[in-house]
Amino acid sequence: MRILVVEDEEGLAESLRLGLSADGHWVEVAHDGHHGLDLALTGGPYDAVLLDLMLPGLGGHEICTRLRAHGDRTPVLMLTAKDGEHDEADGLDAGADDYLTKPFSFVVLAARLRALARRAGTPQVGVLRAGDLVLDPSGRRCRRGERDIELTARELGVLACLMRQPGRAVAKQDILDEVWDVPHAIDPNIVEVYVSSLRRKIDAPFGRRSILTVHGTGYRMAPDGG
């Protein structure tokens, strides 16, 4: 995701930048309100804005109000040192999508960002095809040729992640980030377990090999379905 961080505490801003970048996001940082609003309006489009409430120049509520007044619907996660229902109601009135009270854990922040992106309707995936392998992620259906294949939600998520990028090597960590809710707490090697069970369901019974191992990286979906 492309993420704008508007935060005047430089240490926090830097750790957010590092953490989110390490997660594969593209991050831009503003340290005051005016620069933040300027970037939000002209530097994007962003997939999410992390917006501190108390900022020099222009506060988080004001930035959010102005963004919405410009018709900008970018999801906003407000960061606040205060807590209390009054502040929260103010921010939600201003058009923020969610709140996080400092201090917060990075894991929680990352999970909230993913939830925001989902709610914002990060494009719904249509039916995916690789040769005669067909996956309908929203309908939760999979088939090879005419045969329906039962997949668990997690298997379906892993397969969709690979089928969206046919022919490309996808890192285990990237699969984890996309499919698991709290990827930081989980060993990326768990992905192997799901790939093995997928191979037993979508490949072995048909004498095919669609999920290829890319040594040292992760996996690659054969564009022709194996």
Ligand code: CA
């Ligand atoms: Ca602040």
